Amino acid sequence: MDTAETAGLLSAHFSAWAHLTKEEQDGMLSDTVLTRYAKGACIHNGENDCKGMLLIKKGQLRTYMLSESGKEITLYRLGAGDVCVLSASCVLSAITFEVQIDAEEDSEVLFISPLYLQSLMERNIHVECFVYKTATDRFSDVMWAMQQILFMSMDKRLAVFLWDEIAKTADDTVHLTHEQVARDVGSAREVVSRMLKYFSSEGIVELSRGGIRIINKQKLRKLAE
Amino acid sequence: MDTAETAGLLSAHFSAWAHLTKEEQDGMLSDTVLTRYAKGACIHNGENDCKGMLLIKKGQLRTYMLSESGKEITLYRLGAGDVCVLSASCVLSAITFEVQIDAEEDSEVLFISPLYLQSLMERNIHVECFVYKTATDRFSDVMWAMQQILFMSMDKRLAVFLWDEIAKTADDTVHLTHEQVARDVGSAREVVSRMLKYFSSEGIVELSRGGIRIINKQKLRKLAE
Numbered sequence: 001m002d003t004a005e006t007a008g009l010l011s012a013h014f015s016a017w018a019h020l021t022k023e024e025q026d027g028m029l030s031d032t033v034l035t036r037y038a039k040g041a042c043i044h045n046g047e048n049d050c051k052g053m054l055l056i057k058k059g060q061l062r063t064y065m066l067s068e069s070g071k072e073i074t075l076y077r078l079g080a081g082d083v084c085v086l087s088a089s090c091v092l093s094a095i096t097f098e099v100q101i102d103a104e105e106d107s108e109v110l111f112i113s114p115l116y117l118q119s120l121m122e123r124n125i126h127v128e129c130f131v132y133k134t135a136t137d138r139f140s141d142v143m144w145a146m147q148q149i150l151f152m153s154m155d156k157r158l159a160v161f162l163w164d165e166i167a168k169t170a171d172d173t174v175h176l177t178h179e180q181v182a183r184d185v186g187s188a189r190e191v192v193s194r195m196l197k198y199f200s201s202e203g204i205v206e207l208s209r210g211g212i213r214i215i216n217k218q219k220l221r222k223l224a225e
Numbered sequence: 226m227d228t229a230e231t232a233g234l235l236s237a238h239f240s241a242w243a244h245l246t247k248e249e250q251d252g253m254l255s256d257t258v259l260t261r262y263a264k265g266a267c268i269h270n271g272e273n274d275c276k277g278m279l280l281i282k283k284g285q286l287r288t289y290m291l292s293e294s295g296k297e298i299t300l301y302r303l304g305a306g307d308v309c310v311l312s313a314s315c316v317l318s319a320i321t322f323e324v325q326i327d328a329e330e331d332s333e334v335l336f337i338s339p340l341y342l343q344s345l346m347e348r349n350i351h352v353e354c355f356v357y358k359t360a361t362d363r364f365s366d367v368m369w370a371m372q373q374i375l376f377m378s379m380d381k382r383l384a385v386f387l388w389d390e391i392a393k394t395a396d397d398t399v400h401l402t403h404e405q406v407a408r409d410v411g412s413a414r415e416v417v418s419r420m421l422k423y424f425s426s427e428g429i430v431e432l433s434r435g436g437i438r439i440i441n442k443q444k445l446r447k448l449a450e
Binding site: 065067073092094095096097125126128129132133135136137138139140142143144146147150 | 290292298317319320321322350351353354357358360361362363364365367368369371372375
């Protein structure tokens with residue numbers, strides 16, 4: 001990957017880029033490294049690891065918590081154009097926890113080293129601000145996941161609803177708007193849309209203007225049980 | 226409370242204060258309101274509420290998630306000098322979730338209104354940076370709580386250990402260092418210290434140089450079960 005392409009990606013997805021001096025931009029470009037990962041590879045391994053800030057060029061990454069006994073809890077997924085800063089926790093005093101990150105698809109990832117990120121954060125408050133705002137975005141993702149896991153409500157309710165619908169109509173597609181579904185499951189449209197997006201990222205449904213097509217009945221049934 | 230006292234609290238605990246212009250400081254002082262809460266009072270009630278940024282002058286607040294069915298999950302506690310920004314989520318695009326905040330003791334809380342905070346964040350990047358860094362601190366608190374809740378390990382293990390110790394010695398105080406306890410429960414000293422601090426905030430133990438004194442055996446036993 002050439003420097004111009006790296007600069008293009010950084011300027012598009014790292015919003016502090018425009019606030020860097022020419023010297024800082026050049027320094028960042030020479031520090032940035034592209035790494036390719038095969039599907040299933042471990043990218044960041046909790047406390048034994050500090051990869052720095054990463055920007056996904058291609059593919060999909062899954063971030064999760066891992067217990068001592070090996071239990072995994074998926075926190076969120078990131079795709080092309082997304083930035084991850086939890087992998088730079090060693091240089092971020094406000095982040096005192098560790099996560100695991102795997103490649104869920106063949107992925108290409110840009111890395112900005114932790115030491116370089118740290119020096120840039122110390123010099124440029126726009127970089128510091130970007131990093132903590134990005135961390136706060138992930139905080140929101142995690143809180144959403146926790147709501148689902150701890151209160152076990154919407155995912156199951158929505159799965160039950162979709163399962164009942166396709167059983168009733170003998171059609172793999174549910175021809176309803178998110179608004180209508182929300183009314184039926186007693187929730188808000190935003191909540192249903194977000195959950196459907198999650199179902200879609202899990203390969204359970206396919207969303208289109210025409211409705212919600214179930215593409216993995218087995219997974220849906222498991223959720224509905 | 227007079228203006229000088231408010232300014233003193235802001236300058237001590239709102240680290241962006243020194244980066245405000247005189248005009249911004251004056252504006253903030255005239256926007257800031259002190260409110261007193263009795264123990265048990267609700268301070269912030271999820272999505273129906275947007276109180277702005279708050280700074281605790283006195284007392285203790287508990288932040289928790291609330292399910293539709295009324296189930297509560299404690300996320301963290303804040304005390305004198307701590308700042309909360311989750312109560313300003315309506316003006317923070319990166320925060321898409323809602324929490325509940327109660328007073329656990331009689332408390333005095335300074336409020337900076339959401340609209341004023343928003344206008345200050347737009348004008349002054351140090352304020353924006355402070356807000357998102359504070360949110361990231363809370364992210365760490367929440368992740369710690371989630372680790373405990375989802376993986377149910379250290380709290381229970383530590384409670385079992387303490388329970389066994391006091392039964393063995395017929396003494397309410399466990400005369401061991403955190404380091405020694407950590408070795409015995411197979412964990413790191415930092416983890417044990419943090420958990421003991423949590424036990425202490427829950428009124429289960431009292432920590433001193435001499436050791437760990439159990440002050441609520443019933444609560445400890447319940448944890449150990």
